[in-house]
Amino acid sequence: xxxxxxxxxxxxxxVDGELETGEEIGIEIDQVLTQDTTGTLVWxxxxxxxxxxxxxxxxxxYCDHQTYxxxxxxxxxxxxxxxxxxxxxxxxxxxxxxxxxxxxKENFAAPGKTLLGSDSHTPTPGGLGQLAIGxxxxxxxxxxxxxxxxIEMPEVVEVRLxxxxxEWATAKDVILEMLRRLSVKxxxxxxxxxxxxxxxxxxxxxxxxxxNMGTELGATSSxxxxxxxxxxxxxxxxxxxxxxxxxxDEDAEYADQIxxxxxxxxxxxxxxxxxxxxxxxxxxxxxxVDQVIIGSCTNGGYEDILPTAKMLEGRTxxxxxxxxxxxxxxxxxxxxxxxxxxxxxMAAGVNFSEATCGACIGIGHVxxxxxVSLRTFNRNFEGRSGIEEDNVYLCSPEVxxxxxxxxxxxxxxxxxxxxxxxxxxxxxxxxxxxxxxxxSDADIINPDDPVDDELIKGPNIGDVPLKxxxxxxxxxxxxxxxxxxxxxxxxxxxxxDILMYRSNIPxxxxxxxxxxxxxxxxxxxxxDGGFLVAGxxxxxxxxxxxxxxxxxxxxxxxxxxxxxxxxxxxNLFNFGLLPLEIDEATYENIEQGDDIEIVDDVAEAxxxxxxxFTVRVNDDWEFTAxxxxxxxxxxxxxxxxxxxxxxxxxxxxxxxxxxx
Ligand code: MIC
Ligand code: SF4
Numbered sequence: 001x002x003x004x005x006x007x008x009x010x011x012x013x014x015v016d017g018e019l020e021t022g023e024e025i026g027i028e029i030d031q032v033l034t035q036d037t038t039g040t041l042v043w044x045x046x047x048x049x050x051x052x053x054x055x056x057x058x059x060x061x062y063c064d065h066q067t068y069x070x071x072x073x074x075x076x077x078x079x080x081x082x083x084x085x086x087x088x089x090x091x092x093x094x095x096x097x098x099x100x101x102x103x104x105k106e107n108f109a110a111p112g113k114t115l116l117g118s119d120s121h122t123p124t125p126g127g128l129g130q131l132a133i134g135x136x137x138x139x140x141x142x143x144x145x146x147x148x149x150x151i152e153m154p155e156v157v158e159v160r161l162x163x164x165x166x167e168w169a170t171a172k173d174v175i176l177e178m179l180r181r182l183s184v185k186x187x188x189x190x191x192x193x194x195x196x197x198x199x200x201x202x203x204x205x206x207x208x209x210x211x212n213m214g215t216e217l218g219a220t221s222s223x224x225x226x227x228x229x230x231x232x233x234x235x236x237x238x239x240x241x242x243x244x245x246x247x248x249d250e251d252a253e254y255a256d257q258i259x260x261x262x263x264x265x266x267x268x269x270x271x272x273x274x275x276x277x278x279x280x281x282x283x284x285x286x287x288x289v290d291q292v293i294i295g296s297c298t299n300g301g302y303e304d305i306l307p308t309a310k311m312l313e314g315r316t317x318x319x320x321x322x323x324x325x326x327x328x329x330x331x332x333x334x335x336x337x338x339x340x341x342x343x344x345x346m347a348a349g350v351n352f353s354e355a356t357c358g359a360c361i362g363i364g365h366v367x368x369x370x371x372v373s374l375r376t377f378n379r380n381f382e383g384r385s386g387i388e389e390d391n392v393y394l395c396s397p398e399v400x401x402x403x404x405x406x407x408x409x410x411x412x413x414x415x416x417x418x419x420x421x422x423x424x425x426x427x428x429x430x431x432x433x434x435x436x437x438x439x440s441d442a443d444i445i446n447p448d449d450p451v452d453d454e455l456i457k458g459p460n461i462g463d464v465p466l467k468x469x470x471x472x473x474x475x476x477x478x479x480x481x482x483x484x485x486x487x488x489x490x491x492x493x494x495x496x497d498i499l500m501y502r503s504n505i506p507x508x509x510x511x512x513x514x515x516x517x518x519x520x521x522x523x524x525x526x527x528d529g530g531f532l533v534a535g536x537x538x539x540x541x542x543x544x545x546x547x548x549x550x551x552x553x554x555x556x557x558x559x560x561x562x563x564x565x566x567x568x569x570x571n572l573f574n575f576g577l578l579p580l581e582i583d584e585a586t587y588e589n590i591e592q593g594d595d596i597e598i599v600d601d602v603a604e605a606x607x608x609x610x611x612x613f614t615v616r617v618n619d620d621w622e623f624t625a626x627x628x629x630x631x632x633x634x635x636x637x638x639x640x641x642x643x644x645x646x647x648x649x650x651x652x653x654x655x656x657x658x659x660x
Contacts, residue, residue: 001251001252001253002248002249002250002251002252002253003248003249003252004156004158004193004248004249004252004253004254005129005193005223005225005246005247005248005252006131006154006156006191006193006221006223007019007156007252008246008248008249009112009114009131009223009246010025010027010131010153012112013027013028013029013030013114013131014026014027014028015027015028015148016148016150017153018153019153020153021153021154021155021255022152022153023152023153024150024151024152024153024630024632024633025150025151025152025153026148026149026150027114027148027149027150027151028114028148029056029114029115029116029143029144029148029149030056030057030058030110030113030114030115031056031057031058031059031060031108031109031110031113031114031115031116032054032056032058032059032060032115032116032117032140032143032144033059033060033061033062033100033104033108033115033116033117033118033119033122034059034060034061034062034100034117034118034119034137034140035061035062035063035064035065035100035117035118035119036062036063036064036065036066036067036074036077036078036081036095037065037066037077037494037499037502037544038118038119038136038137038140038502038543038544038545039061039062039077039081039084039118039137040077040080040081040461040502040503041137041138041464041502041503041545041546041549042118042137042138042140042141042144043080043081043084043088043141043455044461044463044464044503045137045138045141045464045643046084046088046141046144046145047084047455048463048464048643048647049141049142049145049643049646049647049650050647050650051088051141051144051145052088053088053089054088054089054090054144054145054447055144055145055146056143056144056146057113058091058108059085059088059089059090059091059144059447060090060091060092060093060100060103060104060107060108061081061082061084061085061090061091061092061093062093062097062098062099062100062103062104063078063081063092063093063094063095063096063097064093064095064097064098064099064100064103064355064356064357065356065357065358065361065363065494065499066356066357066358066363066496066499066500067095067096067354067355067356067357067358068354068356068358068363068364069095070363070496070500071496071500072458072460073458073460073500073501073503073504074499074500076457076458076459076460076461076503077458077460077461077502077503078095079456079458080455080456080457080458080461080503082094082445082451082452083451083452083454083455083456084455085445085447085450086445086447086450086451086452086453087450087452087453087454087455088144089447090144090447091108091444091445091446091447092444092445092447092450092451093440093443093444093445094443094444094445096330096354096355096356096443097329097330097355097440097443097444098327098328098329098330098331098332098355098356098440099296099297099300099328099329099355099356099357100117100119100297101119101121101122101124101125101208101212101297101328102124102297102300102301102328102329102332102355103329103331103440103444104117104124104125105124105125105127105128105208106237106329106331106439106440107237107439107440107444109124109125109128109130109132110128110130110239110242110244111128111129111130111226111230111242111243111244111246112129112130112131112244112246113130113131114130114131114132114133114149115130115131115132115133116132116133116134116135116139116140116143116149117132117133117134117135117140117543118134118135118136118137118139118140118543118545119134119542119543120134120215120541120542120543120567121134121212121215121297121298121378122134122135122543123211123212123214123215123219123220123221123222123223124208124211124212124297125208125211126207126208126211126214126221126222126223126224127204127205127206127207127208127209127210127211127212127224128204128207128208128224128226128230128233128234129223129224129225129226129230129244129246130223131221131223132211132221133149133151133220133221134215134543134567135149135543135567135570136543136544136545136548136567136570136571136574137543137545138545138571138574138642138643139570139574139642142642142646147646150630150632151220152189152630154189154190154191154219154220154221155189155190155191155255155256156190156191156193156254156255157190157191157192157193157254157255157256157257157258158193158195158254158256158257158258159178159192159193159194159195159257159258159259159260160195160196160198160257160258160259160260161174161194161195161196161197161198161199161202161260161262162196162197162198162259162260162261162262162263163197163198163261163262163263163264164198164201164262164263165201165202165262165263165265166263166265166266167413167424167426168266168267168398168411168412168413168416168424169262169265169266169267170206170209170267170307170396170397170398171202171205171206171207171209171210171396172209172213172268172298172299172376172395172396172397173265173266173267173268173396174210174260174262174265175209175210175212175213175214175216176213176268176269176270176278176394176395177260177265177268177278178192178210178214178217178258178260179213179216179217179270179275179276179278180268180276180278180279181258182217182258182276183217183276184216184217184218184274184275184276184485184537184540185218185485185536185537185540185563186217186218186276187214187217187218187219187220188218188219188537188563188565188566189220189566190217190219190220190255191219191220191221191222191223192214192217192219192221192222192223193222193223193248193254194207194210194222194223194224194225195225195248196259198260198262199224199225199227200227200229201262202224202229203229203233203303204229204230204233205233205301205302205303205304206303207224208301209298209299209304210222210224211223211224212297212298212378213275213298213378215378216275216276216378216379218537218540218565218566220566225246225247225248226243226244226245226246226247227245230243231243237439238439239439266280266281266411267280267281267395267396267398267399267411267412267413268280268281268395269281269284269374269393269394269395269399269409270380270393270394270395271284271393272380272382272390272391272392272393273380273381273382273390273391273392274380274381274485275378275379275380275394280411281395281399281409281410281411281412282411282414284393284409285408285409285410285411285414286408286409286410287372287408287409288320288372288407288408289318289320289321289372289373289374289403289404289406289407289408289409290320290321290322290367290368290371290372290373291321291322291323291324291365291367291368291371291372291373291374292317292321292322292323292324292373292374292375292400292401292403292404293323293324293325293326293359293365293373293374293375293376293377293400294308294323294324294325294326294376294397294400294401295324295325295326295327295328295353295359295360295375295376295377296326296328296357296360296375296376296377296378297328297357297378298376298377298378299328299376299377299396299397300326300327300328300329300332300355300376301327301328301329301332302327302331302332302335302336304328304376304397305325305327305332305336305341305345305397306336306341306425307397307398307401307425307426308325308345308350308397308398308400308401309336309341309344309345310423310425311398311401311402311405311412311422311425312344312345312348312350312401312404312405313344313348315348315405316347316348316349317348317349317350317404317405318404318405318406318407318408319407320407321403321404321407322351323348323349323350323351323404324350324351324352324353324359324365325345325350325351325352325353326352326353326354326355326356326358326359327353327355328355329355329440330354330355330440330443331440332355333352333354333355353365359375359377359385359386360375360377360379360384361384361489361494361495361499362383362384362385362386362387362493362494362495362496363386363494363495363496363499366385366386366387367385367386367387367390367391367392368387369387369389370391371391372391372393372409373385373390373391373392373393374392374393374395374399374400374403374404374409375392375393375394375395375400376394376395376396376397376400377392377394378394379394379489379541380392380393380394381487381489381490381541383489383493383515384489384493384494386495388515393409398412398424398425399411399412402415405419405422412424460500460501460503460504460507461503461504462503462504462505462506464505464549464643465505465506465549465552465553466640466641466643466644467552467575467576467640467641467644468640469603469638469639469640469644470576470602470603470606470637470638470639470640471602471603472601472602472603472604473597473598473601473602474529474557474558474578474597474598474602475529475595475596475597475598476527476528476529476530476531476555476557476595476596477527477530477531477593477594477595477596478530478531478532478533478560478590478591478592478593478594478596479520479523479524479527479530479531479532479556479592480513480516480517480520480532480533480592481533481534481590481591481592482513482516482532482533482534482535482538483534483535484534484535484536484537484562485535485536485537485540486516486534486535486537486538486539486540487539487540487541487542488539488540488541488542488543488544488547488568489515489541489542490513490515490516491512491513491539491547491550491551492508492511492512492544492546492547492550493511493514493515494542494544498511502546505546505549505550505553506553508546508550509521509550509553509554511550512524512550512551512554513551521554524551524554524555524556525554525555527555528555529555529556529557530555530556530557531556531557531558531559531560531596532551532556532558532559532560532561533559533560533561533587533590533592534559534560534561534562535561535562535587536561536562536563537563537564537565538559538561538562538563538564538565538568539564539565539567539568539569539571539572540565540568541565542567543567543571545571545574545575547568547571548568548571548572548574548575548577549571549575551577552575552576552577552641556577557577557578558577558578558579558580558598559572559577559578559579559580560580560581560582560586560587560590560596560615560625561579561580561581561582562581562582562583562584562587563581564579564581573629573633573636573637573641573642574636574641574642574643575641575642576636576637576639576640576641576644578602578606578627578637579627580613580615580625580626580627581625581626581627581628582623582625582626586623586624586625589617589621589623590617590623594617594618595617595618595619596615596616596617597615597616597619598613598614598615598625599613599614599615599616599622600613600614603638605627606627606629606634606637606638607634607635607638609631609634610627611626611627611628612624612625612626613625613626613627
């Protein structure tokens with residue numbers, strides 16, 4: 001039987017286990033990336049593990065999320081990251097050089113290689129044939145030290161693309177269509193592999209828009225085969241020699257197949273406040289628009305901004321709307337300027353931002369109260385824009401620009417009919433970065449010529465707290481009961497007031513779950529232990545391990561949920577919290593404040609492989625909770641988390657930091 005492209009790459013990198021769906025596998029990681037808001041913990045953990053040199057082929061540290069440096073704590077984090085990159089051997093991309101996924105795609109991503117990144121949108125370079133996965137920072141630290149990365153072998157699902165996109169329909173609409181069909185949970189435990197005749201009609205930037213937002217489906221990763229378009233794209237960055245032809249075998253067998261006929265795609269939009277609340281733009285046309293932002297790791301490339309620039313050439317935006325362009329990388333910015341598009345955009349009324357994540361997580365350009373914001377981003381979770389009860393819609397640059405011109409949501413096809421002289425911008429390969437773009441040398445510091453050779457820690461940068469080994473008895477109150485689809489933005493928000501404490505866990509913990517219940521952190525600290533209760537898909541969204549580490553710091557011992565998002569589940573193991581699954585009836589019956597006691601000897605049960613745990617509530621009734629965990633995950637839990645476990649392993653082996 002032939003292999004899928006995913007299986008081929010995994011096979012080449014397999015160091016443990018077998019490629020059987022659902023089995024745990026260990027893979028070798030070629031490249032890692034980390035960014036400013038998860039990176040500080042990555043390096044603090046790298047240091048705590050006693051490691052002194054990066055072992056992967058390549059490691060890259062980006063500073064992209066909080067580049068405005070409103071507070072010295074942000075700047076201290078950036079200086080620490082530069083010093084860590086220099087000391088341990090990673091590339092360092094300076095603040096303002098762009099979003100990790102964009103800069104990595106342009107400078108380092110390589111077909112056929114594995115990439116692990118402490119950011120959930122790490123799968124972006126799947127659009128050029130790289131098998132890229134997002135994870136918590138501790139997994140990145142261990143992989144950087146030469147350890148394998150462990151995942152459950154996902155189902156590989158074929159997404160067969162037929163036909164070609166019609167005018168005004170874009171790659172963003174393709175992934176919105178996937179979200180409309182499958183929902184934000186539809187990709188959990190899956191890798192989406194794009195195939196079929198429609199692939200060749202899509203440029204690399206279009207492909208990476210699709211793979212980037214596969215994360216919103218909950219997928220482990222998404223990947224495209226490579227072809228001459230991949231090669232041409234790499235050549236623009238002087239990296240043509242890194243091209244490899246990659247495709248699945250003709251007789252590859254997939255766990256499932258989805259067909260998307262590109263010719264039937266139309267302009268779509270995700271309504272507030274979930275990326276899967278997708279409808280045709282025409283259904284919400286007429287809603288007035290206050291703010292439009294083009295950018296982010298989904299649609300912040302030169303090729304994504306170009307349609308906006310073409311649509312706005314010779315026009316101005318509506319007086320009621322504000323429009324911001326935030327390029328995903330400085331290279332994209334530079335190219336727009338060199339080709340004269342920046343001037344066109346400015347003349348149309350657009351404000352330019354530096355290349356940053358910024359507004360995507362509520363840092364800058366926070367919408368006004370009771371206003372509507374259209375963004376080309378990938379997430380519109382409630383409050384993420386920086387204001388509670390926001391109205392953020394997600395759409396393509398074409399739809400966003402049409403709205404900026406009209407001052408209201410409008411299908412660009414209808415706007416074109418109305419205006420008579422608005423042409424579909426389309427996208428020609430020749431429109432791409434073009435001649436002599438090369439690598440981003442000015443803003444990337446090579447580890448062979450580092451600026452610093454020792455760690456520089458500001459006063460806000462503390463140690464990573466450790467947890468004790470798991471004990472026999474676990475009990476405490478159900479401190480908080482939450483609904484379905486709780487995001488990591490609920491658990492630890494990423495807005496500026498909170499983000500600046502990412503390297504200071506005691507302080508950051510004060511904000512834990514404050515968006516759900518602002519008394520939670522205080523109640524948790526006062527209580528001697530306790531549990532969280534949630535519905536489906538708990539912990540979706542970001543990779544931030546702080547969403548497990550802060551509850552751990554506050555004494556939370558476990559989470560009872562109907563299901564967990566992949567990265568967050570791994571983070572719970574990594575910080576020694578039990579992720580216990582419950583059924584819907586149990587979820588309904590547990591009340592916030594109930595006294596919960598796990599009847600079994602927990603440490604013994606975890607070590608010996610017990611799956612079903614008996615849990616007593618208020619000394620009155622009992623339910624069964626399930627621990628789905630591999631032997632490796634059980635050892636990590638029992639040792640009080642991956643940091644303690646890995647150190648223990650290394651001490652007993654006297655060897656590498658593999659966590660097993
Ligand atoms: C996000 O989009 O939510 C973030 C901010 O990029 C996070 C990373 C973080 O929380 O630092 C992610 O996607 O992993
Ligand atoms: Fe940055 Fe937003 Fe992309 Fe996260 S989703 S990496 S915050 S641009």
